[in-house]
Amino acid sequence: MPTKMKERELTFSQAWQRYGTLGILVLLLVILAILRPSFFFKTSTITQILSQSSVNILIALGEFFAILIAGIDLSVGSVVALSGMFMAKLMVSGTSPIAAVLLGVFMGALLGFINGILVNSTGLHPFIITLGTQAIFRGVTLIISDSSAVFGFPASFSRFMAQRIFYVPVAAIIAIAAALILAFLTRQTKLGRNIYALGGNRESAWYSGINIKLHTLIVFVISGICAGIAGVVLLGRVGSAEPAAATGFETYAIAAAIIGGTSFFGGKGKIFGVVMGGLIIGVINFGMNLLSVSSTLQQVVMGALIIGSVTLDRFVAGRK
Amino acid sequence: MKNVVKKFPGVTALDGISFDIRAGEVHVLLGENGAGKSTLMKILSGVHKPTSGEIIINGKAFSHLTPYDSYKNGISVIYQELSVINELSIGENLFIGRLPMKKLGFFETVDHSEINKRAREILKTVGLNRDPKTAVEELSISEKQQVEIAKAIAADSKVIIMDEPTASLTSSEVESLFKIIRQLKKDGKGIVFISHKLGEIMEIGDRVTVLKDGGYVGTKNISDITQDDLVTMMVGRQISKNYQHENFDFENEPVIFEVVNLSRKDNKVRDVSFKLHKGEILGFSGLVGSGRSEMMNAIFGAEPKSSGRIFIDGEEIKTPSPYSAIKKGLAMVTENRRETGFFHNFDIAKNISILPFVKTSGAGGISGLVSKKAEAQWADEQRERLNIKCYSTKQLVSELSGGNQQKVILGKWLAADSKIIIFDEPTKGIDVGSKSEIYSLMRRLADEGKGVLVVSSELPELLSVCDTIAVFLEGKIVKFFSHREATEENIIHASTAQESEET
Numbered sequence: 096m097p098t099k100m101k102e103r104e105l106t107f108s109q110a111w112q113r114y115g116t117l118g119i120l121v122l123l124l125v126i127l128a129i130l131r132p133s134f135f136f137k138t139s140t141i142t143q144i145l146s147q148s149s150v151n152i153l154i155a156l157g158e159f160f161a162i163l164i165a166g167i168d169l170s171v172g173s174v175v176a177l178s179g180m181f182m183a184k185l186m187v188s189g190t191s192p193i194a195a196v197l198l199g200v201f202m203g204a205l206l207g208f209i210n211g212i213l214v215n216s217t218g219l220h221p222f223i224i225t226l227g228t229q230a231i232f233r234g235v236t237l238i239i240s241d242s243s244a245v246f247g248f249p250a251s252f253s254r255f256m257a258q259r260i261f262y263v264p265v266a267a268i269i270a271i272a273a274a275l276i277l278a279f280l281t282r283q284t285k286l287g288r289n290i291y292a293l294g295g296n297r298e299s300a301w302y303s304g305i306n307i308k309l310h311t312l313i314v315f316v317i318s319g320i321c322a323g324i325a326g327v328v329l330l331g332r333v334g335s336a337e338p339a340a341a342t343g344f345e346t347y348a349i350a351a352a353i354i355g356g357t358s359f360f361g362g363k364g365k366i367f368g369v370v371m372g373g374l375i376i377g378v379i380n381f382g383m384n385l386l387s388v389s390s391t392l393q394q395v396v397m398g399a400l401i402i403g404s405v406t407l408d409r410f411v412a413g414r415k
Numbered sequence: 416m417k418n419v420v421k422k423f424p425g426v427t428a429l430d431g432i433s434f435d436i437r438a439g440e441v442h443v444l445l446g447e448n449g450a451g452k453s454t455l456m457k458i459l460s461g462v463h464k465p466t467s468g469e470i471i472i473n474g475k476a477f478s479h480l481t482p483y484d485s486y487k488n489g490i491s492v493i494y495q496e497l498s499v500i501n502e503l504s505i506g507e508n509l510f511i512g513r514l515p516m517k518k519l520g521f522f523e524t525v526d527h528s529e530i531n532k533r534a535r536e537i538l539k540t541v542g543l544n545r546d547p548k549t550a551v552e553e554l555s556i557s558e559k560q561q562v563e564i565a566k567a568i569a570a571d572s573k574v575i576i577m578d579e580p581t582a583s584l585t586s587s588e589v590e591s592l593f594k595i596i597r598q599l600k601k602d603g604k605g606i607v608f609i610s611h612k613l614g615e616i617m618e619i620g621d622r623v624t625v626l627k628d629g630g631y632v633g634t635k636n637i638s639d640i641t642q643d644d645l646v647t648m649m650v651g652r653q654i655s656k657n658y659q660h661e662n663f664d665f666e667n668e669p670v671i672f673e674v675v676n677l678s679r680k681d682n683k684v685r686d687v688s689f690k691l692h693k694g695e696i697l698g699f700s701g702l703v704g705s706g707r708s709e710m711m712n713a714i715f716g717a718e719p720k721s722s723g724r725i726f727i728d729g730e731e732i733k734t735p736s737p738y739s740a741i742k743k744g745l746a747m748v749t750e751n752r753r754e755t756g757f758f759h760n761f762d763i764a765k766n767i768s769i770l771p772f773v774k775t776s777g778a779g780g781i782s783g784l785v786s787k788k789a790e791a792q793w794a795d796e797q798r799e800r801l802n803i804k805c806y807s808t809k810q811l812v813s814e815l816s817g818g819n820q821q822k823v824i825l826g827k828w829l830a831a832d833s834k835i836i837i838f839d840e841p842t843k844g845i846d847v848g849s850k851s852e853i854y855s856l857m858r859r860l861a862d863e864g865k866g867v868l869v870v871s872s873e874l875p876e877l878l879s880v881c882d883t884i885a886v887f888l889e890g891k892i893v894k895f896f897s898h899r900e901a902t903e904e905n906i907i908h909a910s911t912a913q914e915s916e917e918t
């Protein structure tokens with residue numbers, strides 16, 4: 096019966112939209128388990144994938160909002176570096192780790208605020224603004240660090256960041272907590288609803304009483320805060336603040352958001368998808384290290400996989 | 416087309432429809448919102464695949480058409496949402512997909528002189544006096560439509576389908592469209608004409624086919640029937656022509672809304688003042704571009720004003736932005752649903768609930784939580800009130816028929832439960848039956864003590880609902896008519912005559 100078939104197809108495509116990225120993730124894990132069973136079935140593997148993905152997931156969570164309003168934030172990598180460097184400088188000069196971390200995240204927020212103000216006051220596309228601030232923030236990082244790495248953080252900081260709670264690294268807990276808070280924001284708050292509205296149709300949003308500039312500003316501040324937190328996590332993992340840290344990370348963040356189903360045209364996407372996207376990239380990275388793919392080839396594979404998985408997604412979801 | 420059936424998940428949009436088009440006739444397709452008119456035409460143009468049935472073109476049978484089949488067999492569709500490409504020139508639009516080429520050494524390039532030569536000839540037949548090199552974005556809506564028709568002629572179409580072509584046209588533009596249609600008829604083209612405006616149908620149609628809920632009601636020769644017959648065929652009952660209360664003396668009622676000396680910097684609105692009494696419906700007439708929508712936008716805070724004061728219940732309000740206007744009790748059903756109306760990424764319920772959420776939020780519209788329960792309730796209320804045809808309020812708005820999309824927009828603004836409601840072209844694309852329901856609704860709102868302001872280019876609409884009609888000319892109100900003195904003639908006269916007196 097034609098009707099029956101239609102209904103089944105519909106539910107299939109709906110199911111794909113909801114769980115498709117999860118499917119890809121499982122598929123990748125299965126491939127990995129078959130290729131390297133000895134490594135795969137170790138808890139340390141899971142721990143490692145989680146902690147490696149955390150930085151990317153955190154950045155991608157912020158990037159998600161920028162893309163959701165049909166914009167983009169290319170400065171996230173530089174924000175990670177600058178807020179991380181700022182934090183590191185504070186810690187080595189004797190500020191307590193807690194205060195330094197808070198101030199570092201605040202720095203992320205401030206940099207996001209600058210992005211938002213610039214987008215609002217110039218009316219230029221965020222692509223241009225954040226391309227510029229990407230260079231500026233990186234430059235400032237180089238200046239304040241004198242182009243050299245900063246290390247020697249208080250032991251309490253390094254110890255805290257290296258902890259595991261039931262095999263789950265602190266980095267992953269931070270990322271999960273951020274994801275939960277932001278999922279709540281997108282699903283349950285008026286602010287979240289308004290951001291989707293703004294991304295769907297700016298004009299309609301304005302006529303519906305949504306303050307476009309205020310929401311744009313908030314979106315960039317969220318992106319900055321997420322990058323600032325990613326800076327904390329990266330500092331904990333690497334143990335030092337490098338002036339060139341997180342270079343090119345915006346690519347992975349954008350990829351995670353897009354693989355996770357966020358629409359470049361704005362207004363569509365989910366936090367859950369972004370987390371899945373971040374994990375997929377994490378697994379691919381980990382898998383290639385495990386299979387000892389050379390780092391140069393890794394870049395090629397990563398690029399191809401990004402294009403491949405998004406194409407697959409659009410192909411299956413768009414099938415009528 | 417024979418026994419065409421089309422099922423969408425959840426609805427049967429067409430249930431065994433047969434429909435034929437003869438050369439040299441205008442075949443009108445009529446039916447309520449969601450009856451299946453656009454769907455039937457999209458099957459002809461190859462957008463949708465029918466679930467069953469067949470399509471016969473010049474004796475050749477097809478189970479379905481691809482867009483290419485449709486084009487090859489001489490079918491052109493002019494959708495309500497025009498599909499001309501703004502960035503290209505008129506000429507390029509006419510020949511897009513089959514641009515004439517010329518050899519240039521080893522290369523082939525687009526032959527622009529050929530395009531412009533051929534385009535000029537075709538534009539002459541549709542009466543568009545424009546250089547083919549003009550970019551389409553510089554054209555008005557009616558000119559864009561003429562380009563679409565020219566495109567159909569350039570493709571040598573035998574059948575031209577026009578889906579609500581007159582919904583956004585002024586009466587003089589409709590006249591020039593009809594002139595073109597008559598010429599096309601003479602050239603032996605078959606025209607399918609979809610419209611909710613019965614007067615137009617009687618004027619231009621040869622035969623009419625009525626659909627109802629995806630089913631076939633009947634086909635008649637226009638010359639054999641009256642406008643009232645059409646309404647009965649379509650709605651199944653007669654509808655009222657007037658919605659004013661007789662002997663209602665609103666002058667003695669308190670003023671609930673007042674605008675004093677409103678002006679805009681761009682001079683599109685100049686020193687406008689008016690009062691609205693409790694229970695009164697105030698309409699605004701005037702030519703397109705006379706400043707009515709511009710004034711409403713300024714009142715609502717969507718566009719800046721340079722001076723002027725606004726009062727609700729005698730209390731002055733400031734509206735620097737739509738947010739503040741909404742908070743103070745204003746709502747505005749905007750003219751253009753696609754651009755300023757709905758959110759295509761939201762389902763019906765989310766579209767309808769956006770305003771109540773904004774209205775009840777604090778801190779500049781950002782604080783507070785959404786409630787799924789309240790959302791569903793608001794959506795159901797409006798669905799019932801406006802009779803929105805959908806199988807669930809979780810459906811995307813883009814899946815609804817044109818008229819039902821418009822109803823969602825109305826619902827969105829009514830859900831705000833505002834004191835003063837501005838309706839700018841509220842019934843664009845809405846069928847006659849639903850129109851009458853909307854007019855009754857407006858009257859009920861006014862009776863409940865809400866302020867109702869209506870901007871419309873359809874004079875019959877203003878004449879049948881408004882107690883007072885203000886006529887706009889070049890950014891000013893030139894005259895107020897009470898509904899007893901208002902007639903089509905004196906309103907048209909007021910909205911044009913002054914011009915010649917001044918100059």
Ligand SMILES: Nc1ncnc2c1ncn2[C@@H]1O[C@H](COP(=O)(O)OP(=O)(O)OP(=O)(O)O)[C@@H](O)[C@H]1O
Nearest residue numbers: 423428448449450451452453454814815816817818
């Ligand atoms: N893409 C779609 N998916 C699901 N349902 C659809 C889709 N397109 C149309 N429908 C449904 O099919 C029915 C017929 O819609 P159609 O657009 O043909 O109506 P219409 O007669 O053109 O109405 P209007 O006068 O409002 O334009 C409606 O119930 C509509 O909701």
Ligand SMILES: [Mg+2]
Nearest residue numbers: 452453816817
């Ligand atoms: Mg339609």
